[in-house]
Amino acid sequence: MPESESHAAGLREDCGGSSRRKSWGLLVTTGVGGALVALYAVVTPFVTPALRKVCLPFVPATSTQIQNVLKMLEHRSGSLVDIGSGDGRIVIAAAKKGFQAVGYELNPWLVWYSRYRAWRDGVHQNTKFYISDLWKMPQLKKKLEEELECNARIIACRFPFPCWVPDHTTGEGIDTVWAYDLKHSRGCETKSLETTPETDS
Numbered sequence: 001m002p003e004s005e006s007h008a009a010g011l012r013e014d015c016g017g018s019s020r021r022k023s024w025g026l027l028v029t030t031g032v033g034g035a036l037v038a039l040y041a042v043v044t045p046f047v048t049p050a051l052r053k054v055c056l057p058f059v060p061a062t063s064t065q066i067q068n069v070l071k072m073l074e075h076r077s078g079s080l081v082d083i084g085s086g087d088g089r090i091v092i093a094a095a096k097k098g099f100q101a102v103g104y105e106l107n108p109w110l111v112w113y114s115r116y117r118a119w120r121d122g123v124h125q126n127t128k129f130y131i132s133d134l135w136k137m138p139q140l141k142k143k144l145e146e147e148l149e150c151n152a153r154i155i156a157c158r159f160p161f162p163c164w165v166p167d168h169t170t171g172e173g174i175d176t177v178w179a180y181d182l183k184h185s186r187g188c189e190t191k192s193l194e195t196t197p198e199t200d201s
Contacts, residue, residue: 058110059174061089065157068170068177070097072155083140088114088129090157095123104132145182154180 061069069090073080080094085103087110094101095118105111111129118127141161144154156178160166166178 058086058107059158060087061157062175064171064175065177066090066093068175069155069157070094071170072153072168072177072179073097073099076153085114085129086110088117088127091127091129092118092121092123095126096121099126101127103127103129105129106131106133148182150183152182154182156180 066089070093073094077098078100080091080099080101082091082094082101082103085091085105088103088105091101091103091114103111103114105114108131111131114127114129115124118124118129141163144152148154154161156166158174158176160176160178161180164180167181168179169176171177
């Protein structure tokens, strides 16, 4: 083979190898880029609320924390409201104990996931989940005192109310749960179930 033909054949082989390397490089780049976009799409809804002025990222309730909450609800019935309900674990656990349970959560992805979990666990008829911004509820402590019935119990997980003295505390560390009975903080008696008939004056 003449030298010029040999040189041309070598160039063709180099071009073919270079073309294959470029194809593989493009394939790898596309794969990595796609994986990063998918990761961003999955992580962003869960992380974004943590980038607000008040940083409260989603941290799921532990099984111990849920048990501590249920312990504080023993011998009680009726309605339960979870503010900052996350993935709905506490709401669903309360519904399984017979409560009509409602969760308020800022993150819409978590609200939709909570609704799915409630349906999967068979308690969707006893639960409701709403997309709501906790930080738009002005003066939460005052709102609770004014709007809840006198026999209501407020349970705080991980973040106690700084100005209230809890009536009961259980657990330790991140699993600590504080219970506040409004009848004690208000100094009022529990409403009687009996009604007094009205009399004409």
